[in-house]
Amino acid sequence: MKDITYAAPRTLAETTAILNDKGDRARILAGGTDVIVQVREGRRDIDALVDIKRVPEVNELSYDPAKGLVIGAAVPCCLIYENAAIAKAYPGIIDAVSLIGGIQIQSRASLGGNLCNASPAADGIPVLIALEGVCDIAGPKGIRSVPVEQFCTGPGKNQLQRGEILMRLRFPSKKAASGAAYLRFIPRNEMDIAVVGVGVAIQLNAAKAKCLAARIALAAVAPTPLLVADAGAALVGTTLDETAITKAANLAQAAAKPISDMRGDAEYRKHLVGVLVRRALAIAIERAKQ
Amino acid sequence: MSKKLHITCTINGNATEFLCEPRNSLLEALRDELKMTGAKEGCNNGNCGSCNVILDGRLVNSCLVMAAEVEGRSLTTIEGVANKESLHPIQKCFLEGAALQCGICTPGFIMATKALLEKNPHPTEHEARHFLAGNLCRCTGYDKIIRAVLESAECAGKK
Numbered sequence: 001m002k003d004i005t006y007a008a009p010r011t012l013a014e015t016t017a018i019l020n021d022k023g024d025r026a027r028i029l030a031g032g033t034d035v036i037v038q039v040r041e042g043r044r045d046i047d048a049l050v051d052i053k054r055v056p057e058v059n060e061l062s063y064d065p066a067k068g069l070v071i072g073a074a075v076p077c078c079l080i081y082e083n084a085a086i087a088k089a090y091p092g093i094i095d096a097v098s099l100i101g102g103i104q105i106q107s108r109a110s111l112g113g114n115l116c117n118a119s120p121a122a123d124g125i126p127v128l129i130a131l132e133g134v135c136d137i138a139g140p141k142g143i144r145s146v147p148v149e150q151f152c153t154g155p156g157k158n159q160l161q162r163g164e165i166l167m168r169l170r171f172p173s174k175k176a177a178s179g180a181a182y183l184r185f186i187p188r189n190e191m192d193i194a195v196v197g198v199g200v201a202i203q204l205n206a207a208k209a210k211c212l213a214a215r216i217a218l219a220a221v222a223p224t225p226l227l228v229a230d231a232g233a234a235l236v237g238t239t240l241d242e243t244a245i246t247k248a249a250n251l252a253q254a255a256a257k258p259i260s261d262m263r264g265d266a267e268y269r270k271h272l273v274g275v276l277v278r279r280a281l282a283i284a285i286e287r288a289k290q
Numbered sequence: 291m292s293k294k295l296h297i298t299c300t301i302n303g304n305a306t307e308f309l310c311e312p313r314n315s316l317l318e319a320l321r322d323e324l325k326m327t328g329a330k331e332g333c334n335n336g337n338c339g340s341c342n343v344i345l346d347g348r349l350v351n352s353c354l355v356m357a358a359e360v361e362g363r364s365l366t367t368i369e370g371v372a373n374k375e376s377l378h379p380i381q382k383c384f385l386e387g388a389a390l391q392c393g394i395c396t397p398g399f400i401m402a403t404k405a406l407l408e409k410n411p412h413p414t415e416h417e418a419r420h421f422l423a424g425n426l427c428r429c430t431g432y433d434k435i436i437r438a439v440l441e442s443a444e445c446a447g448k449k
Contacts, residue, residue, distance in 0.1 A: 005292050006312035006358045029356065036315070036354050037335045049312070051359060078348065102424020103405070104339060107348035108355070190423035191337070 001040045008051040012138045012167065018050055020140050020163030026050050028165060030058070030074035031108035033101065034117045057138070057167050058112070063089060069171040073112025078103075080111070090171070091287055092127040092180025092201060099123060099184065102191050112166050118152040119193075121220035125152070126199025127182040129217035129227050131171050139164035149217065152224040175213075177204040179287030183280045184219070185272050194220045195264045198252075198276040202235065204288045211235045216248065216277060221256035221269055228255040231277070240285055249277040299360045301326075302370025310357040317341045319357035320367060328368035328397045332426070339425030340394055342401040343367045349405035351424075368397035371404065380404060380442040389438035391429035399425050403439045412443055 006029075009015045019026055026048040027035050038044035052058050058074040063086050071080065077097035080086060087094050093111075100109055100123050114124035115135070125148065133148040140163040148169070151159050160166065180201035186192035197219030203212045214235040218226045231251040238244035258269035294309045301324070310319045317334075320326045320343070332340030334353045341352040344366040371378045377385070380403050390396045399422065406413060406421045413421065418439045419432070427435060 001313040001315075003292055003311070004313045006295065006356060008358070008361075029359075032354050032356065032359075033336055036356065040315075040334065049356065051356070053359075076348075101336070102339070103402070103421055104342060104349050104351045104354075104424045105336060107345075107350050190420065 001036075002042070002045075004039065004046065005048045006051065007048060008054050010054045012055055012057055012165070015050060015052055015055055015165055016138060016140050016163045018048070019165060022048055023162050028052055028116070030110045030113045031076055031105075033105050033109040034113060052165065058165075060168060061086075065089070065173055068173045071111055071169045071171075073116075073166045073168055074110050075112070076108055076110055077106040081106075089174040090131065090180065092131060092182055092199065092284070095182040096124050096127050096199070099190070111169060115148065115151055115169075116158055116160070116166055118154070118156050118158045118224065120152075120155050120223055120225065121194045121197065122225060123182070123184055123194055123197055123219065125225040126197050126217035126219045127180055127201070128169060128171075128199070129225060130182075130199040130201035130215045131180055132201075132215065134170045135159075136167045136170060137164050138167040143167070145170075149225070149227040154223050175203050177206065177208050177288050178202065178213075179284040179289075181280045181283035181287065183276050183283070185276060193263065196220050196256075196258075196269050196272040196276055197225075198273065198280045200277065200280045200284045202240075202281070202284050202288055204240075204285075208289050209239055211238055211240050211244075214248070216252055218252060218256055218273060220263075221258040221273060226255060228252045231255065235281075240281070245278060245281055248281070249274045252277045295358050297357060297361050299362065300364040302366055308357075312356075312358055314357040315353050316343070316345075316355040316357050316360055316365075317352040319360075320352060323357075326367055326369050330394050330397060332394060332398070337424075337426065338395065339398040339402060339422075342398040342405075342425070344401060344405055347408075349402055366401075366404075368401060371400060378404075379445040380407070380438075383438040383442040383445060384435075387434055387438040387441060389430065389434040395425060395427045395429075399427070399435055399439075403442060406439070407443055407446060411446060413440070415440060 029049040029051040058072040060072040182199045184194035184197040202214040214232040216231040231248045234247045330340040332338035
């Protein structure tokens with residue numbers, strides 16, 4: 001690896017000061033599973049790694065049924081799926097954090113890092129969008145909030161400005177009769193990059209017969225993870241019957257603008273969007289009815 | 291060249307100090323500075339698991355940890371698995387089951403197996419294969435390795 005410096009600040013203020021000073025010559029180190037490889041392989045040219053894991057705010061992991069869920073940006077996947085209360089309330093997030101990399105990666109990799117790395121195929125992002133996640137960003141001027149679906153701005157690019165750091169992700173409390181799921185397609189059983197990923201979240205009425213709200217988000221079919229608002233809207237007010245689900249799947253397919261590459265051509269990816277939207281919805285509906 | 295960092299940590303129960311450059315990975319510090327060459331460099335990008343160590347109870351790829359990050363922390367490497375008198379039961383099962391050929395992946399598999407059995411002492415074959423998905427072997431195929439892992443669980447159960 002090229003010569004770099006390493007800093008391990010203990011406060012948000014110290015972190016934003018370093019990032020403001022160094023600009024894009026510095027990069028944040030949380031789990032390191034992307035950034036260390038990028039710097040080592042010369043794909044990212046920086047002078048400094050800023051290890052944020054001693055900053056308390058980025059390590060917060062808390063769930064309160066009244067206030068919702070907070071996931072600090074550096075919290076590793078393993079701590080999320082080992083938390084019984086979170087696993088029960090947000091199984092859709094557990095789907096995602098349990099299939100990012102292998103066990104060794106899950107010991108280190110964070111959802112915040114997955115988001116900041118801004119891969120179009122990120123497994124962590126679609127379900128965060130579906131669950132109405134909000135990014136809290138700390139910077140020299142204070143804290144601002146951005147919906148997860150607006151955080152990524154292009155492949156490898158995100159909303160963060162000079163001096164800013166993604167501090168945490170926030171989610172609303174789990175709603176009654178709601179369910180979410182994340183599914184991806186890969187040709188192997190484990191350890192691969194999504195050909196297509198689909199995250200969905202739905203809420204049913206008290207009788208669990210009608211859909212009150214639905215959000216569908218896609219990965220690996222556009223330059224950024226994508227919220228397909230009209231696909232979710234097509235389910236609202238329906239009984240989630242075959243016609244409604246077909247309509248939602250078709251709208252999701254229409255919104256997908258995939259590229260063709262070694263993992264799959266565009267037509268194949270579009271087909272997968274339809275299949276995965278149906279399957280993910282089936283899981284989310286099942287969970288909502290439990 | 292950036293100034294060297296002085297790191298203090300615990301390795302295999304021993305208080306350890308070493309010097310590293312800020313750009314060094316934990317794997318580089320272990321192998322090049324501390325001369326602990328049990329952890330292997332396979333892919334150096336987090337895919338193969340040959341460099342696995344246990345850091346504060348968690349299985350990690352030491353090629354994806356910066357050496358500077360282990361300040362104040364505790365790690366177990368393959369060198370800390372056997373005691374002075376005998377091999378660890380996992381090592382015995384790998385040896386007796388011929389669960390290796392070239393041996394480069396073996397330290398990583400043994401560390402991963404140790405982490406698995408600490409979490410789940412009686413894994414099913416499916417659970418063992420899932421847990422070890424981040425470890426690659428290019429010689430044996432995985433059947434003998436998985437058999438050795440399941441055998442290790444059985445041996446540990448009998449003790």
